[in-house]
Amino acid sequence: MANVIFYILAIIVLACGFMVVTRKNAINAALYLVVAMAAIAGLFAQLGSLFIAALQVIVYAGAIIVLFLFVIMMLNLKRDEFGFDSRLFQRLFGLILGIIFIIQLILIVSRFRPGLPAQAIDPAMGNAAAMSKKLFMQYLYPFEIVSVLLLAALIGAVVMASKRKDR
Numbered sequence: 001m002a003n004v005i006f007y008i009l010a011i012i013v014l015a016c017g018f019m020v021v022t023r024k025n026a027i028n029a030a031l032y033l034v035v036a037m038a039a040i041a042g043l044f045a046q047l048g049s050l051f052i053a054a055l056q057v058i059v060y061a062g063a064i065i066v067l068f069l070f071v072i073m074m075l076n077l078k079r080d081e082f083g084f085d086s087r088l089f090q091r092l093f094g095l096i097l098g099i100i101f102i103i104q105l106i107l108i109v110s111r112f113r114p115g116l117p118a119q120a121i122d123p124a125m126g127n128a129a130a131m132s133k134k135l136f137m138q139y140l141y142p143f144e145i146v147s148v149l150l151l152a153a154l155i156g157a158v159v160m161a162s163k164r165k166d167r
Contacts, residue, residue, distance in 0.1 A: 074161035093138035
């Protein structure tokens with residue numbers, strides 16, 4: 001049963017990830033990203049790491065996606081405001097990244113051996129107390145730097161949106 005749940009969640013993540021990069025409407029893409037993040041949280045929960053699953057839902061599917069939607073709606077870009085036509089560059093860049101992805105996928109599949117035993121996972125990584133101790137003691141400064149960076153991005157979005165309304 002665990003394998004069936006894993007495959008269902010993996011298919012949801014892959015399908016929603018594909019929908020994120022192929023949607024022209026940014027709000028639709030962000031909503032597909034929410035579903036993908038929730039399915040990733042389900043994968044973490046299935047692995048027994050409930051703390052990471054909760055963080056995935058709270059931080060990524062909650063706060064980050066709300067920030068994305070806030071910026072998308074505040075900027076409200078029109079077709080003529082995009083500037084030069086960058087579709088050729090985007091297609092070339094996408095083709096290069098697609099080739100790199102396919103090469104990596106081939107390398108991963110070619111090294112897969114079904115008979116090998118799984119490696120043990122550190123039991124402290126699924127424990128909320130051990131994880132919070134590492135996060136707020138050992139990685140306190142990077143954690144605070146990321147929060148200031150997100151705050152600066154939010155302020156920048158508000159400033160950019162307010163300059164557009166002044167015109």
